[in-house]
Amino acid sequence: MIVMNSMVDNVWGEEQEGKFLPLPEGIGHMVSFLFALDKITIQLPTGNPFTFPVRFTIEEISYLAVRNLQLKSITLK
Structure with a gap:
């Protein structure tokens, strides 16, 4: 599960969840x-x-x- 939220003036907003299938272990995956x-x-x-x-x-x-x-690497573009 991925939980996303944002903070404005030190107050958290409403959480939003993104559900997804588990990523298999032992191989690389790219998240964008x-x-x-x-x-x-x-x-x-x-x-x-x-x-x-x-x-x-x-x-x-x-x-x-x-x-x-x-986490093995982060690429910023």
């Missing part, structure tokens, strides 16, 4: 985040993309948490 003015689109190799609405102007992403995942 596409940032637009009105939404963030998350693409997983297990299914259709899902979106999270941008609730305010994004100038900086200062926090991203990943749990139960062995």
